[in-house]
Structure formats: C-alpha cells, structure tokens
Amino acid sequence: MQAAIQAVKEAVNSGKTVYFHCAGGRNRTGTVATGVLLELGLATTVEEAEALAKGKRPDINIKQEMRDVLKGFYPSK
Template structure:
C-alpha cells in the first residue's frame, strides 16, 4: 500500500499537502486545480491545472495574499472543482489557507475550531503567529 503524504480537508473535494505530493495527488485523486502557495515555485508540467497564489512567510500584513488564496480555493470549490493546495512542506501556509477555507465554507465557527479540524486531518500543520494574526483580521468574528 502506498503511503500518502497529502490529506483530505473536505472529503473527495479539497486536498492539502506539500509540494512533493503534487504528482501523487494528481495520480490518485480527481483534482481539477492545484493552488501553489509558495513564493518561488517552478512552473513544471501543470500548466493547465496550476495556479500560483503566493503567500510570503514572515512578512508583515500578509492579509491580502492570504485572503486572496482562501477566496480562490473557495471559489473553485463552489464551482464544483476538486482542489489541491500546498506550500513547500504543507504546514504553515497550507494550514493558514485550510483554516480560512473551513471558516469560509461554514465548516467551523472559530479560528481555533478550524485549526483543530485541520490538524486532525493533517497533524503536521503548524501555523505561525503572524499568520494567525492575519486570520484574525480577515475573520474578525471567528
């Protein structure tokens, strides 16, 4: 049996993981679009499926790029597309967008609840404090 390093955030619809998992998820799942959250990333062979949606680690006020990435994932989901999103290792930026996606889709009511759900799905998620602060500004009622 193949060990899968990516995970299902929303069953059969939204998958999360790291950059090294792209080929596996595309080979195993019916993914329509891949959001790459890394700042510098190779174009590779996913021209028709890949969307570059960079979030910069350790930068002040990353609200706009985080919000944009969450909105793109939610829009694709609402259009009926199956989604995979990733950063390099699948823990910080991926976790941030996972939390925001869960909140946007009404799967969680608070940032803490969304983070708990995301960590149950992908235990290695570890969102940096500055990303959590950005989420608090983006979702002030969560």
C-alpha cells in the same frame, strides 16, 4: 492570503476538487486551509478551523503571525 482563500473557496463552490500541495505544508498552506474552512462555514472560530485542518494533516503548524492575519480576516471568529 485572502486572495488564495477566496480562490480555493470559489473552486470548491464550483464543484471542483481542490488539493493543497506545498513543500512544507505547515504554515501558509495550513493558514489557507483554515481560512477556507471558515469561509465555507465548516468551522466557527479560527481555533476550530485549525483543529479540523490538523485532523486531516497533523503537521500543520500555523505561526502566530499567520493566525493573527486570519483573526484580522475573521474578527468575530
């Protein structure tokens, strides 16, 4: 997850347009999108970032274990 989040962040910071595509697009994709929002400083907490991601794709349903992974990456968030 962390490698995917960093890769997307680097692409965005280099001015590239990034699209997310996944068969389901709910759990892992939502987790990466949420992490990217945190990395880019567009949200201050995991919950806020998840809500922003859900605002764009309401189907996102991050499982608790993936939310815990994010909280491990961003403990103060």
